[in-house]
Amino acid sequence: MKQFQYTKAASQQAVLEAIAKPGTKIIAGGTNLVDHMKHGLIAPDKLVDITHLPLKAITPTKSGMHIGTLALNSVLSENALVLQKQPLLSMALKAGASPQLRNMATVGGNMMQRTRCTYFYDTTMPCNKREPGTGCGAMEGYNRMHAIFGASPQCIAVHPSDMCVALAALDAQVIITGKKGEKRMPFIDFHRLPDDHPELDNHLAKDEMILGVEIPENNFAKNSYYLKVRDRASYAFALVSVAVGLDMSGGNIRSARLAMGGVAHKPWRLYDAEKFLAGKPATEDNFKQAAQLAMQGAKAYQYNAFKLKLAPAAITEALKHASGIV
Amino acid sequence: MENKNNPPEPDTRPDVKDPSRRDFLKKSALITAVALTPAPAVVAAEKHMDERLAEAFEKMPLSVEINGKAHNLMVEPRSTLLDLLREQLDLTGTKKGCDLGQCGACTVHVDGHRVLSCLTLGVMANGKKVTTIEGLAKGEQLHPMQEAFLKHDGFQCGYCTPGQIMSAVACIREGHANSEMEIREYMSGNICRCGAYPNIVNAIQEVKEGGLPV
Numbered sequence: 001m002k003q004f005q006y007t008k009a010a011s012q013q014a015v016l017e018a019i020a021k022p023g024t025k026i027i028a029g030g031t032n033l034v035d036h037m038k039h040g041l042i043a044p045d046k047l048v049d050i051t052h053l054p055l056k057a058i059t060p061t062k063s064g065m066h067i068g069t070l071a072l073n074s075v076l077s078e079n080a081l082v083l084q085k086q087p088l089l090s091m092a093l094k095a096g097a098s099p100q101l102r103n104m105a106t107v108g109g110n111m112m113q114r115t116r117c118t119y120f121y122d123t124t125m126p127c128n129k130r131e132p133g134t135g136c137g138a139m140e141g142y143n144r145m146h147a148i149f150g151a152s153p154q155c156i157a158v159h160p161s162d163m164c165v166a167l168a169a170l171d172a173q174v175i176i177t178g179k180k181g182e183k184r185m186p187f188i189d190f191h192r193l194p195d196d197h198p199e200l201d202n203h204l205a206k207d208e209m210i211l212g213v214e215i216p217e218n219n220f221a222k223n224s225y226y227l228k229v230r231d232r233a234s235y236a237f238a239l240v241s242v243a244v245g246l247d248m249s250g251g252n253i254r255s256a257r258l259a260m261g262g263v264a265h266k267p268w269r270l271y272d273a274e275k276f277l278a279g280k281p282a283t284e285d286n287f288k289q290a291a292q293l294a295m296q297g298a299k300a301y302q303y304n305a306f307k308l309k310l311a312p313a314a315i316t317e318a319l320k321h322a323s324g325i326v
Numbered sequence: 327m328e329n330k331n332n333p334p335e336p337d338t339r340p341d342v343k344d345p346s347r348r349d350f351l352k353k354s355a356l357i358t359a360v361a362l363t364p365a366p367a368v369v370a371a372e373k374h375m376d377e378r379l380a381e382a383f384e385k386m387p388l389s390v391e392i393n394g395k396a397h398n399l400m401v402e403p404r405s406t407l408l409d410l411l412r413e414q415l416d417l418t419g420t421k422k423g424c425d426l427g428q429c430g431a432c433t434v435h436v437d438g439h440r441v442l443s444c445l446t447l448g449v450m451a452n453g454k455k456v457t458t459i460e461g462l463a464k465g466e467q468l469h470p471m472q473e474a475f476l477k478h479d480g481f482q483c484g485y486c487t488p489g490q491i492m493s494a495v496a497c498i499r500e501g502h503a504n505s506e507m508e509i510r511e512y513m514s515g516n517i518c519r520c521g522a523y524p525n526i527v528n529a530i531q532e533v534k535e536g537g538l539p540v
Contacts, residue, residue: 003384006403006449027447034406034445035427047403049450074439098515099500100430100493103439104446234514 002043009048018048020207029104032113064216069108088224088245092166095228098235108210115157128154129198144303149264155198159266160237168267169243169259172215178208191266220245225322229314238262240311242318253277270294282323291315390451393461401448408432408443419459419488430516433489434458440496459488470538471495474529482520490516494530495540503534
């Protein structure tokens with residue numbers, strides 16, 4: 001690992017001043033950043049430690065809850081307010097990583113984590129995300145873990161987070177600060193599709209930092225489910241994951257929120273399926289139809305065609321669990 | 327424990343030193359020194375004091391309590407807590423497995439919480455309390471989890487064992503050892519290549535059911 005300077009930021013303002021300079025990165029949990037530095041994927045000149053800043057709190061607000069960017073994934077997953085109001089978020093967090101990693105990883109860091117595409121990690125292979133213009137090793141390679149939605153000829157990598165899939169489903173907002181002050185962005189717009197710039201994972205500018213996320217009040221708590229399908233029972237990235245939040249009245253669905261992980265460069269909202277389910281009774285048949293609608297536009301590569309069958313089956317299964325019909 | 331803050335042998339591993347930067351620092355320090363106070367600095371350079379100046383640029387002070395003992399060290403920012411424990415403090419109980427946060431062999435407790443020391447920068451442990459496998463036993467008396475691993479054969483080659491035990495202790499303290507399923511889920515961050523999992527689960531269940539303080 002290349003030598004670098006390490007400083008602790010005295011304030012939020014100091015962080016912004018530091019990251020405005022090239023070669024400077026924020027470090028919090030470090031679980032992804034230090035890994036990248038060991039792999040030689042990045043070599044910052046300077047790291048700014050923000051772990052001591054007062055951005056950890058998980059607090060109720062007038063319209064929902066605010067989660068500070070430095071809230072640990074483990075703390076957030078067991079927070080009483082989260083368990084009561086947004087159990088989907090807790091389920092997704094517990095499905096991610098390992099207890100040790102969740103004790104280190106922060107909310108902001110989880111959002112900023114990069115793809116686990118093996119061609120991105122292997123510096124001997126071409127990768128447009130790591131080195132724009134070199135090509136995509138995965139396109140013609142062993143692309144079993146890769147995208148079936150929203151990919152581009154430049155990149156077919158997927159975003160690895162579970163937490164982000166839940167936050168996308170829950171209509172969360174991201175609070176960001178920069179030189180021009182604070183701004184808000186819908187969580188679903190935070191991450192981007194690869195298009196012609198797969199080197200960019202999200203819309204956070206280099207001189208901006210995440211302050212936290214807000215989840216608006218909802219009626220999904222009783223009928224939420226996070227289903228993660230992976231190669232081993234725990235501690236593996238998703239082949240496919242589904243986050244479901246249903247607002248139900250008797251056996252009917254008033255409104256639905258659905259998002260998938262492991263299928264795209266960002267958490268993938270299933271808007272067509274949501275629209276279809278609104279106002280319908282919770283039946284397996286309706287769930288299967290919703291799943292078919294969700295799969296429109298899916299495209300597989302040589303080794304991930306199984307996802308075209310796995311994904312709709314996972315959507316149906318997750319809806320059954322969330323609605324309580326299993 | 328001998329403090330190896332200044333190891334007698336230079337570390338020659340390729341990833342530890344960056345010759346170009348060191349060279350740059352030496353030269354720039356020398357140039358600055360020459361510009362400021364020519365004569366003494368040149369004498370210093372001739373006596374290779376610039377080497378020490380370069381060292382000072384690259385290392386940072388770190389105060390950390392490890393297994394109940396306070397340490398005041400000088401560390402490179404890029405040194406992980408794992409390397410610090412093993413290479414600088416000779417606490418080799420904590421194992422380097424994958425060194426990439428995937429196997430759990432390097433699990434230690436920082437301020438009471440289990441973390442991966444291979445992904446923790448040593449400088450970020452400043453002011454914190456670290457417990458390693460060496461810190462579990464009370465003198466000659468093994469920790470109940472260590473006893474249980476011995477009794478239940480919770481290992482074969484033993485390489486993952488320190489991490490397994492640190493994780494197992496945390497698993498019970500966190501309240502995540504209430505069933506075999508829950509233990510398996512909350513021990514999933516510790517990989518055992520020998521496949522001693524059933525025995526590890528038995529060891530944890532016995533300690534949990536025994537009700538001894540962990």
